[in-house]
Amino acid sequence: xxxxxxxxxxxxxxxxxxxxxxxxxxxxxxxxxxEASSWKDFSLNKASKELIRSFCHENIMNIVWYKAxxxxxxxxxNLYNFITIILIFLIPFxxxxxxxxxxxxxxxxxxxITSIVTVVLTFIxxxxxxxxxxxxxxxxxxxxxxxxxxxxxxLFRIENDFRGFALDESGEFxxxxxxxxxxxxxxxxxxVLQEDTKNYFEKLANPAFDLSGALISSAxxxxxxxxxxxxxxxxxxxxxxxxxxxxxxxxxKKEERDTRIFDLxxxxxxxxxxxxxxxxKILDLSDKEADLADKKESGQxxxxxxxxxxxxxxxxxxxxxxxxxxxxxxxxxKEAELELLLDSK
Amino acid sequence: xxxxxxxxxxxxxxxxxxKGIVDAAEMGLINSVATFTNKDGxxxxxxxxxxxxxxxxxxAHLTISSGYALTSAxxxxxxxxxxxxxGNIKRPKREADRVLELVQLEKEIRAQIDKxxxxxxxxxxxxxxxxxxSLYFIxxxxxxxxxxxxxxxxxxxxxSVHAKPGIKHxxxxxxxALQIAFKNLFRQKEVDHIDEFAEAxxxxxxxxxxxxKMPSLFHTAHYGPLGLAKLSERKVEKLxxxxxxxxxxxxxKLQDDEVCEYVFHLIDxxxxxxxxxxxxxxxxxxxxxxxxxxxxxMAELRSLxxxxxxxxxxxxxxxxxxxx
Numbered sequence: 001x002x003x004x005x006x007x008x009x010x011x012x013x014x015x016x017x018x019x020x021x022x023x024x025x026x027x028x029x030x031x032x033x034x035e036a037s038s039w040k041d042f043s044l045n046k047a048s049k050e051l052i053r054s055f056c057h058e059n060i061m062n063i064v065w066y067k068a069x070x071x072x073x074x075x076x077x078n079l080y081n082f083i084t085i086i087l088i089f090l091i092p093f094x095x096x097x098x099x100x101x102x103x104x105x106x107x108x109x110x111x112x113i114t115s116i117v118t119v120v121l122t123f124i125x126x127x128x129x130x131x132x133x134x135x136x137x138x139x140x141x142x143x144x145x146x147x148x149x150x151x152x153x154x155l156f157r158i159e160n161d162f163r164g165f166a167l168d169e170s171g172e173f174x175x176x177x178x179x180x181x182x183x184x185x186x187x188x189x190x191x192v193l194q195e196d197t198k199n200y201f202e203k204l205a206n207p208a209f210d211l212s213g214a215l216i217s218s219a220x221x222x223x224x225x226x227x228x229x230x231x232x233x234x235x236x237x238x239x240x241x242x243x244x245x246x247x248x249x250x251x252x253k254k255e256e257r258d259t260r261i262f263d264l265x266x267x268x269x270x271x272x273x274x275x276x277x278x279x280x281k282i283l284d285l286s287d288k289e290a291d292l293a294d295k296k297e298s299g300q301x302x303x304x305x306x307x308x309x310x311x312x313x314x315x316x317x318x319x320x321x322x323x324x325x326x327x328x329x330x331x332x333x334k335e336a337e338l339e340l341l342l343d344s345k
Numbered sequence: 346x347x348x349x350x351x352x353x354x355x356x357x358x359x360x361x362x363x364k365g366i367v368d369a370a371e372m373g374l375i376n377s378v379a380t381f382t383n384k385d386g387x388x389x390x391x392x393x394x395x396x397x398x399x400x401x402x403x404x405a406h407l408t409i410s411s412g413y414a415l416t417s418a419x420x421x422x423x424x425x426x427x428x429x430x431x432g433n434i435k436r437p438k439r440e441a442d443r444v445l446e447l448v449q450l451e452k453e454i455r456a457q458i459d460k461x462x463x464x465x466x467x468x469x470x471x472x473x474x475x476x477x478x479s480l481y482f483i484x485x486x487x488x489x490x491x492x493x494x495x496x497x498x499x500x501x502x503x504x505s506v507h508a509k510p511g512i513k514h515x516x517x518x519x520x521x522a523l524q525i526a527f528k529n530l531f532r533q534k535e536v537d538h539i540d541e542f543a544e545a546x547x548x549x550x551x552x553x554x555x556x557x558k559m560p561s562l563f564h565t566a567h568y569g570p571l572g573l574a575k576l577s578e579r580k581v582e583k584l585x586x587x588x589x590x591x592x593x594x595x596x597x598k599l600q601d602d603e604v605c606e607y608v609f610h611l612i613d614x615x616x617x618x619x620x621x622x623x624x625x626x627x628x629x630x631x632x633x634x635x636x637x638x639x640x641x642x643m644a645e646l647r648s649l650x651x652x653x654x655x656x657x658x659x660x661x662x663x664x665x666x667x668x669x
Contacts, residue, residue, distance in 0.1 A: 272573050275573060276573055276574055283580055283583040286584075286586060286590065290589070293590065294655070297655075
């Protein structure tokens with residue numbers, strides 16, 4: 001049984017050796033060369049050998065190239081699919097994981113997490129969009145397969161038509177029909193190659209990419225995804241509102257307290273002044289009262305006017321003392337309230 | 346005729362106050378002195394006092410709200426054994442803590458009394474009073490005070506729980522009770538209503554199985570006014586006149602068989618030294634004596650001087666605590 005084509009690409013430096021090997025295999029498959037012989041030992045004239053080698057160069061070696069490229073493209077596609085699946089698995093868990101353990105007291109951390117996760121997701125989505133666009137643009141596999149099939153058809157048709165009939169009766173020259181078939185094969189292979197090469201380079205150019213559009217749509221998707229996948233308990237908007245309401249309430253309370261402190265200080269100052277004025281009056285009256293009372297107690301008699309004055313002073317003193325006592329209580333209450341308000345600051 | 350005891354409080358801490366009291370005792374204006382015992386050096390002041398006035402009756406002016414504790418009284422002190430301000434007196438909520446608190450209180454007041462016992466030549470403390478009356482606002486505290494006073498042999502009389510007739514709280518007690526009541530009302534709603542006990546203490550003392558020995562009344566209504574502004578010397582003179590009259594007038598209302606303790610807050614009455622006295626009191630490491638009232642204290646000493654001149658025959662000699 002004839003040897004199979006390996007269609008295995010080798011290093012550029014080994015290209016010539018591979019070409020010879022492929023030519024040897026081709027010669028064996030069309031039964032020009034026995035399996036025991038080698039290309040070197042092939043007693044064909046130089047022109048015929050060159051023709052076979054040219055065919056192999058234009059046809060078989062390109063099949064080898066396409067096979068390798070198809071495998072590469074398949075690898076990129078698999079890699080893309082793998083990354084996509086990983087992202088599908090990871091992103092929801094990552095969003096949940098970053099939001100589950102945040103509570104209302106840490107609403108500012110929650111806001112930071114929302115911003116950071118949205119930005120990271122936007123970045124990932126935008127990169128993925130670009131990658132998808134690039135993958136779609138470089139859809140080489142079908143054209144590579146097409147070219148490979150075309151080339152293989154040329155090869156296998158020649159093999160099929162000329163197996164056992166490639167050499168003339170002397171066994172040292174190629175038949176004219178085989179020569180023509182090889183020449184046509186070379187020409188057809190070149191055409192396939194030219195056509196595919198043109199397509200390849202058209203596709204190879206980087207895809208046009210609408211950066212701002214991609215970022216905007218990625219950001220929108222990121223926000224939507226975040227709000228749908230985040231932990232149920234993660235309610236930053238409500239938390240923020242509650243915290244702002246609380247701050248507002250505290251600010252109002254503080255303002256009220258400051259106003260009350262100011263009012264109390266004002267009242268204390270006013271009452272201090274009133275108390276002081278009352279005490280001055282009390283002192284003055286007490287002084288006069290003491291003089292008159294001492295006179296009376298020492299046995300001297302008071303005139304009617306002095307007696308009247310003494311009675312009036314004593315009545316006034318009772319009134320002033322009562323007022324001073326009431327003021328003192330009001331002051332004590334206000335001072336206690338002020339101290340408490342100051343302590344609560 | 347009613348019998349009078351004239352006591353000067355707050356001895357043993359501020360040198361200017363001690364000087365005023367020593368002079369007043371030497372002049373025979375007062376016959377009783379209440380000394381703090383939780384300030385280093387009070388012993389020397391008592392020694393000088395007794396040296397110059399051997400007959401003056403010295404008692405302990407107990408405190409849980411000024412200076413430093415002699416024992417480990419953590420329920421009553423802040424950091425470093427410093428007593429809390431009287432306005433911050435609060436009872437613990439847990440029953441076990443309340444028991445411990447009262448044990449600490451008893452230990453502390455015994456320590457303060459015993460410190461004075463060691464200083465007195467006859468080793469007899471003649472009377473007990475409490476700074477800011479702070480053991481008179483809470484029933485449990487008052488019980489401890491009475492228990493300790495009655496445990497000495499002979500029993501030590503305490504300051505009366507009765508203010509002058511017809512007045513629930515006098516100037517000083519009223520002001521303090523209000524402050525404490527307000528602070529506690531806002532801070533800790535479930536604490537004892539100490540102002541309520543201050544109203545009921547008279548009846549309570551009478552109902553005790555082992556009641557305290559005490560005079561019929563005590564009187565401090567001549568104290569004040571609020572030290573809002575410094576008084577000029579002329580005003581100090583007028584105030585002295587007023588205070589003298591107030592003491593006299595109140596004495597006229599007493600019943601014949603009553604013994605009334607008049608409590609005075611004195612200081613040396615050299616007006617030129619008023620600011621210096623204030624500054625030196627501020628520099629003392631002892632809170633609880635308000636230098637705002639120093640001018641009023643000067644007026645009290647001057648009032649006592651003229652009181653004796655006017656009424657020596659009527660009221661002197663004063664009555665001894667031992668005659669209760």
